[in-house]
Amino acid sequence: xxxxxxxxxxxxxxxxxxxxxxxxxxxxxxxxxxxxxxxxxxxxxxxxxxxxxxxxxxxxxxxxxxxxxxxxxxxxxxxxxxxxxxxxxxxxxxxxxxxxxxxxxxxxxxxxxxxxxxxxxxxxxxxxxxxxxxxxxx
Amino acid sequence: xxxxxxxxxxxxxxxxxxxxxxxxxxxxxxxxxxxxxxxxxxxxxxxxxxxxxxxxxxxxxxxxxxxxxxxxxxxxxxxxxxxxxxxxxxxxxxxxxxxxxxxxxxxxxxxxxxxxxxxxxxxxxxxxxxxxxxxxxxxxxxxxxxxxxxxxxxxxxxxxxxxxxxxxxxxxxxxxxxxxxxxxxxxxxxxxxxxxxxxxxxxxxxxxxxxxxxxxxxxxxxxxxxxxxxxxxxxxxxxxxxxxxxxxxxxxxxxxxxxxxxxxxxxxxxxxxxxxxxxxxxxxxxxxxxxxxxxxxxxxxxxxxxxxxxxxxxxxxxxxxxxxxxxxxxxxxxxxxxxxxxxxxxxxxxxxxxxxxxxxxxxxxxxxxx
Ligand SMILES: [Zn+2]
Numbered sequence: 001x002x003x004x005x006x007x008x009x010x011x012x013x014x015x016x017x018x019x020x021x022x023x024x025x026x027x028x029x030x031x032x033x034x035x036x037x038x039x040x041x042x043x044x045x046x047x048x049x050x051x052x053x054x055x056x057x058x059x060x061x062x063x064x065x066x067x068x069x070x071x072x073x074x075x076x077x078x079x080x081x082x083x084x085x086x087x088x089x090x091x092x093x094x095x096x097x098x099x100x101x102x103x104x105x106x107x108x109x110x111x112x113x114x115x116x117x118x119x120x121x122x123x124x125x126x127x128x129x130x131x132x133x134x135x136x137x138x
Numbered sequence: 139x140x141x142x143x144x145x146x147x148x149x150x151x152x153x154x155x156x157x158x159x160x161x162x163x164x165x166x167x168x169x170x171x172x173x174x175x176x177x178x179x180x181x182x183x184x185x186x187x188x189x190x191x192x193x194x195x196x197x198x199x200x201x202x203x204x205x206x207x208x209x210x211x212x213x214x215x216x217x218x219x220x221x222x223x224x225x226x227x228x229x230x231x232x233x234x235x236x237x238x239x240x241x242x243x244x245x246x247x248x249x250x251x252x253x254x255x256x257x258x259x260x261x262x263x264x265x266x267x268x269x270x271x272x273x274x275x276x277x278x279x280x281x282x283x284x285x286x287x288x289x290x291x292x293x294x295x296x297x298x299x300x301x302x303x304x305x306x307x308x309x310x311x312x313x314x315x316x317x318x319x320x321x322x323x324x325x326x327x328x329x330x331x332x333x334x335x336x337x338x339x340x341x342x343x344x345x346x347x348x349x350x351x352x353x354x355x356x357x358x359x360x361x362x363x364x365x366x367x368x369x370x371x372x373x374x375x376x377x378x379x380x381x382x383x384x385x386x387x388x389x390x391x392x393x394x395x396x397x398x399x400x401x402x403x404x405x406x407x408x409x410x411x412x413x414x415x416x417x418x419x420x421x422x423x424x425x426x427x428x429x430x431x432x433x434x435x436x437x438x439x440x441x442x443x444x445x446x447x448x449x450x451x452x453x454x455x456x457x458x459x460x461x462x463x464x465x466x467x468x469x470x471x472x473x474x475x476x477x478x479x480x481x482x483x484x485x486x487x488x489x490x491x492x493x494x495x496x497x498x499x500x501x502x503x504x505x506x507x508x
Contacts, residue, residue: 012269092388
């Protein structure tokens with residue numbers, strides 16, 4: 001599996017900051033940064049809360065339910081590993097808890113995806129270090 | 139205090155946008171554009187005491203290349219909005235008396251990227267928000283994917299059609315046929331051609347997307363007092379407005395709304411005009427859908443009504459409401475951050491009455507969105 005995976009893997013800009021996220025996905029959990037001071041859920045992870053500047057931050061486990069906020073059917077993926085006859089879906093999923101997260105939609109044809117489609121999280125073990133968060137049609 | 143009327147564009151220069159200039163560099167193209175603008179203004183480089191670039195072209199390097207030693211220099215680093223922002227900063231600088239006459243210049247050489255070992259036109263995957271959260275899911279390099287997301291959402295919320303957006307691309311191409319500096323000069327297309335072009339990030343198609351190009355542009359801004367003694371009929375900056383948006387599209391609350399909502403309102407307030415006073419518009423158009431949303435947010439068209447507007451309106455330089463009269467970036471080409479600058483240059487060119495065969499009929503008041 002590890003050697004076969006040729007798509008881009010996550011390259012963190014601060015691997016200390018996002019380690020809990022990637023450890024959680026390996027356990028099959030989707031967690032989102034949470035501000036203990038002002039109760040804001042936000043994504044992507046930051047070193048200070050984007051709402052109140054607090055550094056008292058934690059993580060909250062999400063239900064894994066959400067809907068497709070918008071998507072594009074990527075026909076010309078410049079990264080060669082994403083090149084396939086019918087392209088792929090790149091979506092922004094809005095979690096039921098609020099935050100939006102970029103992801104892929106698995107388990108259906110690109111043509112079946114629509115805005116507002118209900119989805120639930122699935123986990124894709126791509127390497128020993130990384131498990132991606134993907135979504136599938138409910 | 140306001141900047142209303144405090145800056146006068148007295149000279150413009152543009153190195154024609156082309157797919158590639160073999161054996162040229164960004165600095166060389168910028169210097170050529172600077173020379174054209176200085177000549178157009180009828181001044182010498184010794185009259186230049188201010189310099190504003192996009193930040194990709196470093197001000198010290200431009201100053202050294204041109205052998206000028208300005209009293210004010212900065213690079214704005216505002217991505218696509220660099221041209222408009224640089225014009226705003228230059229106006230502020232002459233208005234405040236920091237300097238008198240500013241050269242604004244930016245350009246692009248795709249060979250520079252190759253020389254540096256990077257493939258031209260590909261966003262490098264240095265560690266970033268993008269590399270961690272987006273690229274693993276197949277976000278294409280460059281900006282295509284994000285605009286595909288916005289386009290899909292605009293269709294969902296407002297019923298906009300791909301055919302309506304294709305009309306924008308076709309109208310702009312018509313304009314480019316009268317612009318020898320446009321990369322697609324001499325290559326007519328119609329709505330059908332746009333609709334038949336292949337999907338890049340569906341619903342976004344090839345002919346709704348910019349092509350990376352080489353080129354450069356420059357303008358000279360001075361005080362209105364100095365402009366009176368110069369040879370050109372100047373284009374006065376009557377109002378400016380800026381609103382900083384997000385770096386990553388998916389961080390927006392609303393994918394169908396742009397910062398132009400606020401920036402245009404501020405600019406019009408300063409100028410003392412309303413959207414209905416505007417005679418023609420030069421709007422940033424890396425993709426049809428972005429210009430479409432910005433035209434709505436500017437108040438030129440009601441929110442969600444951009445599709446029907448394009449269906450009903452001739453937006454060519456001959457039309458009822460001309461938009462992107464030089465072809466815009468879609469048909470003019472995108473020479474790096476000078477792509478966004480072309481909207482400022484063309485707006486000034488029309489106001490100055492220098493647009494030749496594509497001169498618009500009413501050319502007193504232009505709204506430029508960078
Ligand atoms: Zn907070």
